[in-house]
Amino acid sequence: MTRAVLGIIGGSGIYDLPGLEDVREETIESPWGEPSAALTRGVIAGLPIVFLPRHGKGHVLSPSDINYRANIDVLKRAGVTDLVSLSACGSFREELPPGIFVLVDQFVDRTYKRESSFFGKGCVAHVSMAHPVSPRLHVHLVAAAKAERIEAVQGGTYVCMEGPQFSSLAESLTYKAQGHSVIGMTNMPEAKLAREAEICYASVAMVTDFDCWHPDHDAVTVQDIIRVLNSNAGKAKALVARLARDFPREHEPCPVGSDKALDTALITAPEARDVRLLAKLDAVAGRVLNS
Numbered sequence: 703m704t705r706a707v708l709g710i711i712g713g714s715g716i717y718d719l720p721g722l723e724d725v726r727e728e729t730i731e732s733p734w735g736e737p738s739a740a741l742t743r744g745v746i747a748g749l750p751i752v753f754l755p756r757h758g759k760g761h762v763l764s765p766s767d768i769n770y771r772a773n774i775d776v777l778k779r780a781g782v783t784d785l786v787s788l789s790a791c792g793s794f795r796e797e798l799p800p801g802i803f804v805l806v807d808q809f810v811d812r813t814y815k816r817e818s819s820f821f822g823k824g825c826v827a828h829v830s831m832a833h834p835v836s837p838r839l840h841v842h843l844v845a846a847a848k849a850e851r852i853e854a855v856q857g858g859t860y861v862c863m864e865g866p867q868f869s870s871l872a873e874s875l876t877y878k879a880q881g882h883s884v885i886g887m888t889n890m891p892e893a894k895l896a897r898e899a900e901i902c903y904a905s906v907a908m909v910t911d912f913d914c915w916h917p918d919h920d921a922v923t924v925q926d927i928i929r930v931l932n933s934n935a936g937k938a939k940a941l942v943a944r945l946a947r948d949f950p951r952e953h954e955p956c957p958v959g960s961d962k963a964l965d966t967a968l969i970t971a972p973e974a975r976d977v978r979l980l981a982k983l984d985a986v987a988g989r990v991l992n993s
């Protein structure tokens with residue numbers, strides 16, 4: 703039996719998590735470098751919660767500057783079993799207007815300037831990303847949104863662009879024509895790294911704008927986004943509080959194997975593995991490397 707620990711990564715506009723009891727800050731060192739901030743630990747209705755603002759306090763980190771590996775590593779060290787990302791995003795669909803939450807189930811990774819794996823020279827691993835979102839976490843988010851009367855759509859594809867500039871009209875029209883739902887700049891490689899760390903992951907993509915494809919809406923501006931962000935953030939916090947109250951206290955085995963992703967992933971022969979890399983993998987891959 704594994705005790706469930708719920709991790710929350712706050713995106714743009716979400717730099718704290720009110721409603722936690724027994725709150726304390728915890729700084730955890732990572733061999734992967736500096737995480738975005740100290741972790742905030744607390745409890746909601748007895749469930750341990752760990753919160754991390756991905757852009758740092760005061761939003762000082764751009765999407766390309768976030769150390770996603772350090773963030774996931776410290777969350778793993780903090781015992782997080784299930785991780786929810788709260789993210790602002792643009793929409794490619796008329797029926798997904800600003801204010802709506804999309805409980806995405808797929809990602810397209812268009813990033814190119816980020817470290818996207820814990821593994822590499824001296825310890826190679828290939829995890830499956832066929833189903834990047836943990837279905838149990840998704841189901842709990844659907845139920846929490848329903849209970850809080852938050853308008854949330856089940857399923858959708860999140861395109862992760864490098865940024866920090868927003869898309870050109872040609873890019874926006876291309877992603878729309880490809881049938882994708884929303885666009886943001888942060889869920890990759892976060893989702894990939896969570897999978898490598900055997901943490902169940904789900905993302906709440908909170909629509910702030912129509913990107914730039916929409917004939918009735920001008921180009922995206924941060925000012926416009928912030929106006930929607932603030933009301934989205936209030937709903938997101940209510941969603942998390944409900945999710946936590948109703949969340950199983952024991953970690954539920956993941957139907958798509960997120961929590962056992964490394965069972966079938968390592969390919970480097972044990973005698974050929976690099977001991978320095980193995981030392982850095984102590985938290986992320988300790989379960990399989992030490993067995």
Ligand SMILES: CSC[C@H]1O[C@H](OP(=O)(O)O)[C@H](O)[C@@H]1O
Binds near residue numbers: 789791886887889924
């Ligand atoms: C402030 S709008 C652009 C910014 O917002 C999103 O961040 P997050 O996913 O952390 O909410 C988007 O990905 C960009 O980083």
Ligand SMILES: Nc1ncnc2[nH]cnc12
Binds near residue numbers: 791792922927
């Ligand atoms: N239109 C957009 N493109 C990329 N990231 C976003 N975050 C919020 N809106 C966005």
